Amino acid sequence: MNIAIASEGNTMDSCLGSSFGRSSWFVIYDCDTRDIEFLSNPNKHAEQNAGLASVQLLSSRNIKKIISGEFGLKIKPLLDSLKIQMIVVHMPEKKIKEILEMLNH
Amino acid sequence: MSPRNKTLRKILSPPIIKGFKPYGGEPVEQGRPLVYLLFEEYEALRLCDYDLCTQHQASQLMCVSRPTFTRIYASALQKIARAFVEGRQIVVEGGKVYFDSDWYRCGGCQCYFNNPGKEDIHACPLCGNQQVFSIEFSREIANGQMQQGENLCICPHCGHVMAHRVGLPCNQQICPECRNRMIRKGNQGCRK
Numbered sequence: 001m002n003i004a005i006a007s008e009g010n011t012m013d014s015c016l017g018s019s020f021g022r023s024s025w026f027v028i029y030d031c032d033t034r035d036i037e038f039l040s041n042p043n044k045h046a047e048q049n050a051g052l053a054s055v056q057l058l059s060s061r062n063i064k065k066i067i068s069g070e071f072g073l074k075i076k077p078l079l080d081s082l083k084i085q086m087i088v089v090h091m092p093e094k095k096i097k098e099i100l101e102m103l104n105h
Numbered sequence: 106m107s108p109r110n111k112t113l114r115k116i117l118s119p120p121i122i123k124g125f126k127p128y129g130g131e132p133v134e135q136g137r138p139l140v141y142l143l144f145e146e147y148e149a150l151r152l153c154d155y156d157l158c159t160q161h162q163a164s165q166l167m168c169v170s171r172p173t174f175t176r177i178y179a180s181a182l183q184k185i186a187r188a189f190v191e192g193r194q195i196v197v198e199g200g201k202v203y204f205d206s207d208w209y210r211c212g213g214c215q216c217y218f219n220n221p222g223k224e225d226i227h228a229c230p231l232c233g234n235q236q237v238f239s240i241e242f243s244r245e246i247a248n249g250q251m252q253q254g255e256n257l258c259i260c261p262h263c264g265h266v267m268a269h270r271v272g273l274p275c276n277q278q279i280c281p282e283c284r285n286r287m288i289r290k291g292n293q294g295c296r297k
């Protein structure tokens with residue numbers, strides 16, 4: 001199972017992305033192999049529907065959960081119907097490595 | 106006439122049945138075309154005549170305008186009447202709707218998460234803490250603490266409560282926590 005984490009940058013010290021569609025990067029974390037991949041978000045500057053395009057990008061990567069500071073109003077019903085779990089973390093100062101530590105509880 | 110607004114309508118819970126079959130009629134009636142009751146029509150009927158909401162409350166809960174709600178509700182009644190009178194089968198399906206999945210809050214890391222797979226939730230998917238609260242539950246606690254809170258808006262997703270702004274409909278108020286539409290506190294479910 002893969003988990004996507006919205007991220008402001010492409011290092012383990014980057015902060016959690018505060019907005020799903022506008023995050024600069026997504027961290028793709030494979031829970032089984034513990035592999036980590038940073039995926040640049042091509043939609044971060046999109047005028048509109050950045051979130052929808054990001055969902056399309058991620059749903060092709062077998063993502064079952066997404067962690068982000070926020071999700072847009074249009075995104076929630078879409079992720080719901082794709083059965084992708086949303087985890088909303090209101091801690092913008094959290095670093096990617098800390099989120100990964102939490103996941104490996 | 107302007108094209109009908111086909112945005113998503115919110116459905117609080119899906120119907121427990123797929124439809125209704127008439128019985129006792131002539132065999133010729135079995136072949137009549139089915140009546141398709143849309144999910145949104147089912148929901149409008151449920152809110153108004155089962156939960157006894159006013160049309161105003163029901164339109165807010167479904168996040169549609171009052172005229173749109175009235176049209177959905179009228180269509181529901183007409184379809185059911187046609188099925189009764191003409192002895193037709195009713196199938197509940199379709200429509201542009203989404204089901205609100207349940208939301209939870211973790212008592213450990215304080216994150217919020219939903220449950221799109223409708224599984225049993227025992228622990229936080231992020232930190233593994235087993236102190237997990239259904240938002241429904243924490244909202245009830247909030248209600249208990251603030252009785253007579255008539256002029257409050259509440260977020261049906263995360264339970265965030267804020268003062269109602271006079272002149273601004275609650276469903277145009279956006280929750281500062283999770284960006285969902287707020288509703289008037291005390292209206293959830295509208296059970297009398």
Ligand SMILES: [Zn+2]
Nearest residue numbers: 211214229232
């Ligand atoms: Zn947690």
Ligand SMILES: [Zn+2]
Nearest residue numbers: 260263280283
């Ligand atoms: Zn909220």
